[in-house]
Amino acid sequence: MSVEKTVTINMGPQHPSTHGVLRVLLELDGETVVKARPIVGYLHTGIEKTMESKLYYKALPCTDRMDYLAPMSNNLGYCLAVEKLMGIEVPDKVKWARVCLAELTRVNSHLVWLGTHALDLGAMSMLLYTFRERELILDIYEACGGQRMMTSYIRIGGLAHELPKDLDAKVRKMVKTIRERMHDYETLLNNNQIFINRTKGVAVISADDAINLSLTGPMLRGSGVKHDLRKDNPYSGYENFDFEVPVGKHGDAYDRFLLRLEEIRQSLRICEQAIDGMPEGPYRTHVPGVVLPLKEDVLYKMESLIFHFKLVTEGFKAPVGSVYQGIESPKGELGFYITGDGTNKPRRVRVRPPSFINLASLPKLCEGRMFSDVVCAIGSIDIVLGEVDR
């Protein structure tokens, strides 16, 4: 009689360190992982399909709910794609404001990642500190869009409202505070022997493998490939900003940790530049029938009221054709592929979610390694299940 040498176990979907409802099917030989298979779909919400049944402007709140740690990036990606489809140009002020908000989002997402990743590896206080700093960013979101997570602030053709008057002061204060606190994070983790032992040389992926698996974002840059859409294929005026793209060397979890910390620094730099150089101008373009007219015009001008009525009830008709717009979201390349069919609803909205595609590297990261490294691998990919399953 043959004896089974391996044991198959389930990790998740309710495991606290799978960051939501990820299920990983693990085949173990003792403590060694022989096979790891991520199984997704437990948070499937059908967002892509829902967007097909909504007018273009009404599909926007759906995007907030995919990667709920980076709502502004998702809004930006969708709006840029629709603007490309419709051929709309936005004013400079809108571009600058969008860059500033997208970078705030990156800081927000990386802070949450840092807290939860450290928590998974046993460093409890990091989570409390990073959430304290994140509060500053959420306050800015609330002042802009009126909601702390589901902002829907970036709209097709501009922004929802004028930027708040005290945005300037708030962003500067936030940048200053987070810069100071970064020293604390580094003192706590950079030389923490437990953290180093659990991340250095763990979850390694080589540059070739990373490219073959079409990983993007910190997962790719951690292996030393310098690829960042903000530099390589600038959108929304990123070519006007001065920042660096950090890369790692070894492609392990520790490198990705250092890289994300550096990315927070660079994002803070961009935020400052955007605030310093914020041009004057309108916060929305004027394209009757596609972009909502200003509220004041709606109240006092007949034509604006008519356009407002038509736009709200019927939406706008997009031309026949497909566009793809990728942006560098905190987790990697977030792409929106939208097909218009001449009606007021998209025929298909396909999202290229960075978390989902990066998650495909999980078997490469853990197979042949110890069981306890799986937690570190999942953490260092930085997944948000809302985006993985959509």
Added chain:
Amino acid sequence: MKDVLKALGNSILKTPLGLLITIKHLFKKPVTLDYPRKKKPMAPRYRGRHYLERYNDGTERCVCCGLCAASCPADAIYMEPEETEHGERRAKVYEINLLRCIFCGFCEEACPEEAIFLGQEYEFSDDNRDSFIWTKEQMLVPHPRKDNPFKKIIRRVRKVYGVTDKNR
């Protein structure tokens, strides 16, 4: 050997530095709030529960045009129109299902009469689903407005949308 020495150095020399940070936080003022007793003031643009506005003489602003329902991504608004004795159109039934509502604020943006707006309240909880269907009576601001918050809200909303005229 070098690695071991470095690890030893880290554990003996650097780890206490980290501990020092944690200990420092023991003596700082807590950043958390004692929530149900103390509340954080919400930002002026915060999108909470809905209110239906009135003119100064007490008539309802809402004319039941249906734009808010048309713009609602969650299909949370239901309404039926009627006519008053003066021949004015207004809503007979106006309901918002707060369980469907995602508090996106699109209704507020779409309304051409400045009739609906989202207030600052965010604490709704109940033990039955029916009480989440809010009717016109629950949402209309009280007529002689004694409470200050109701006076301020429309001014606040106008500021957000950049509407200047104060006499409407």
